[in-house]
Amino acid sequence: MAVMQAPGAGSIEFAAWIRPHWSDMQLLARRLCGPHTAEDALQEALTAAWRKRQQFDPQRGSPRAWLLAVVADQARKQRRRLRIAAELTDETLVPAPDSQPDVALDLTNVLRQLTQRQQLVISLFYYLDVPVAETAQIMGCSIGTVKSTLSDARRRLRTLLGEEYR
């Protein structure tokens, strides 16, 4: 299947341009602001992407990076707008009930204590499996900054989780 490098002017082309990245957009929105608020974040992200589609520059990053950046921005606005920090506790970081429930629970409790930027980098790198270079495009920073933010986040997690984590 051909990869579209720029969003088409028409609605059908635009939908086709987004569709390959739609799952990742949903995952990031859910990761950052919970399943229900994610719907609103995605609705706003699609609106923003549609309006700003002419601003996409394939020289500056991939379509996925551009779309995930839009989602991250809208998710941040949703979080601020709805003050959903409490909801995050219950819905966003629900640990799976299978193996190592204590570990998952620990992570659930501490991940939300990270800064928003640290949560974003952890979400992209670990939970969406986005490479560092593409994470840098999404966050609008250098690769080195992504690595240092990741390092800071892990250091903070180890501090919060205690001595049994290395």
Add this chain to the structure above:
Amino acid sequence: MIDLEQALRADAQRWRAAQATDLDLDGLLTISMRTPPRHRRVSAIVVAAGTVVVATSALGLILNRSHNHDPNGATTNRSVPSSSVAGTKSPTPNSSAPTLLPGLGSPPRGQRTLLKFSGTTNHTSTIAASAGRGELYAACIGGGTIKVNMIGSGGFDVNCTGMASGASLPRLSTSVKVTHVTNQTWRIAVFGH
């Protein structure tokens, strides 16, 4: 000792496996593409069965609220920040009167009202969607089918794939009746003309 790197990757793997990524892109896009450049962000929230519907603006102001008459009514869609539900009436789940959201109305020109509900089969909501001329779009974002009837103005069905349909709201005080044919989440957008 627990390796943090491995713990994060294992947790991520479990989390991804548990996520459903089935929101309908076409339905959401249809609303997004028709959203005017300057729009008011309004959401209606179904709180619980026998429901209270709350509409909030971006500023968190209560714009309207009402009851749902269906005892099997809509399911909880999402929580409502306690700060935004001041003045909400108690639900009356056994009421047989149709639900109206008077005054929610169609937004001014260039603005948007967005409603989002979850409902069960045969659950019916009636909303006063227009206080003036406007355009209504409905989109199933969780699959399923809803039937949208504009009282006195014809209607249209919105089918399971989430593609939204549009219809003009031709005059003042047009009511819109939405019936859930199957279980789903849906949203309706009304754009002011």
